[in-house]
Amino acid sequence: MRILVSNDDGYFSPGIAKLAEALRAVGEVTVVAPERDRSGASNSLTLDRPLTVRQAANGFYFVNGTPTDCVHLAVTGLLSFVPDMVVSGINLGANMGDDTIYSGTVAAAMEGFLLGIPSLAVSLVGKRGDHLETAAQVALEMAQRFARAPMGEPVLLNVNVPDIPAAQLQGIEATRLGRRHKAEPVVRIETPRGDTGYWIGPAGGAADAGPGTDFYAVEHARASVTPLQVDLTFHTQLARLPDWLRQ
Numbered sequence: 001m002r003i004l005v006s007n008d009d010g011y012f013s014p015g016i017a018k019l020a021e022a023l024r025a026v027g028e029v030t031v032v033a034p035e036r037d038r039s040g041a042s043n044s045l046t047l048d049r050p051l052t053v054r055q056a057a058n059g060f061y062f063v064n065g066t067p068t069d070c071v072h073l074a075v076t077g078l079l080s081f082v083p084d085m086v087v088s089g090i091n092l093g094a095n096m097g098d099d100t101i102y103s104g105t106v107a108a109a110m111e112g113f114l115l116g117i118p119s120l121a122v123s124l125v126g127k128r129g130d131h132l133e134t135a136a137q138v139a140l141e142m143a144q145r146f147a148r149a150p151m152g153e154p155v156l157l158n159v160n161v162p163d164i165p166a167a168q169l170q171g172i173e174a175t176r177l178g179r180r181h182k183a184e185p186v187v188r189i190e191t192p193r194g195d196t197g198y199w200i201g202p203a204g205g206a207a208d209a210g211p212g213t214d215f216y217a218v219e220h221a222r223a224s225v226t227p228l229q230v231d232l233t234f235h236t237q238l239a240r241l242p243d244w245l246r247q
């Protein structure tokens, strides 16, 4: 199996090194990742300038673009083969509920999915990254499962793993996305030159976090796996819209 690995934290992140190392047990790994931290980049493509690809001493390719750029250019031009899987991560921090809208980690996997490749986004719930090996182990298990039991259609799985020792993990649970409260307000700061700046505040706490959600699984020491789709159409509203348009 040939696996393309990317992330949004940058090619130097300890999370991507751990992920690449773990996945080598199941296949041939190529890393193409952003040259700097692009967390929160979502599904952005760079269209106003050419991108350059360079290779680090450890063999990782790094790109002066977004996570989506990395997967897009890897699959459509840089690599001489189409990867069997795209795996993005290990992100330092949760990508649960509404986080998925903004996440560059999820976006990199989503780009693989849109290009018809089974894809996985892997995040460690906790900024400290004490137990990256736990998330790496879950990612490896998932990749082995893909190899053993392909799902028959391209899939996009969003995986969140609690930052605990692997021995304490209570299994892997299929979940739906929960919801967060509104984000914290922007923080107004004064710049050294006397201008007013605005710094985007942190994400809100979990609001819909009941049984069955990603938040609930992680809270109960389980790895969460949510299948994602890309169709943003609001189908129940679509059914009502023709009537509304006649009013």
Ligand code: MN
Residues within 6 Å of the ligand: 008, 009, 038, 039, 040, 091, 092, 093, 104, 105
């Ligand atoms: Mn990130």
